[in-house]
Amino acid sequence: MKVKIITVGKLKEKYLKEGIAEYSKRLSRFTKLELIELPDEKTPDNASEAEKIAIMAKEAERILAKISEREYVMALAIEGQQFPSETFSQTLANATLSGYSTLTFIIGGSLGLAPEVKKRAHQLVSFGKLTLPHQLMRLVLIEQIYRAFMIQQGSPYHK
Template identity: 80%
Template sequence: MKVKIITVGKLKEKYLKDGIAEYVKRMGRFTKVEQIELTDEKTPDNASQAENQRIMSKEAERILAKVGDREFVIALAIEGEQFPSEKFSKILSDATLKGYSDITFIIGGSLGLAPEVKKRANLLMSFGLLTLPHQLMRLVLAEQIYRAFMIQQGSPYHK
């Protein structure tokens, strides 16, 4: 199994890079992790709705170019489903049982994800109604993926 994390925007903060690197290292005993950073479009202040849609569509093209036809895709979206870590772990486990060898997570840019990316996703997932910077969300996601593997192993890490 391989986990792919596609994100829009470059990660600049060292403390976030270090935290993500730690969880990716820990996940190495369970899976290969590929991280793909895509360029984000510059969003002008007071952009019109049409301009925002154009920006999200350009980002969507970049995202979808990195997603294969046979990948189980989980897109992070505020309107997505929320569930406890145990259920998240089961979703990942079930995806592999259904024959998916690649699980891909998508974190959009500051405007979110275009409808075509959400449509491609097998699951829309939310970490709650709070708005988090997408850079911080990468760290939270990495920890939750690691936690999911630890739950599958019956590890006390989850307690």
């Protein structure tokens, strides 16, 4: 199985890049990892609702262009399902058993994800009601993917 993480916006902070690189290295023993970073749209400070919808639509177009029909898609959204790490691990395992060769995660831009991206997803996932910077969420997500693989291996890492 291959894991793909599609994100909107450029990762800037060195400490986050280093953390993501570390977990990418750890994940390489379980799966091929592809990180896709898409440009975000500039959002004016006082953007109207119509401007926000247009911005999300442009970002959605870029995101959807990176997803094929054969991918199991999990989009991160505040209204998504929350579950413990063990259930997250089982969800990843089940996607593989269902015949999907690529498991794709999507982290949207600062305005979130357009409805068409959420509709394409097989599952909406939330890591809680806290608001985290999108760049930090990348590190949290990749660590949780690594944790899911370690759980599947019966590793004490999860303890």
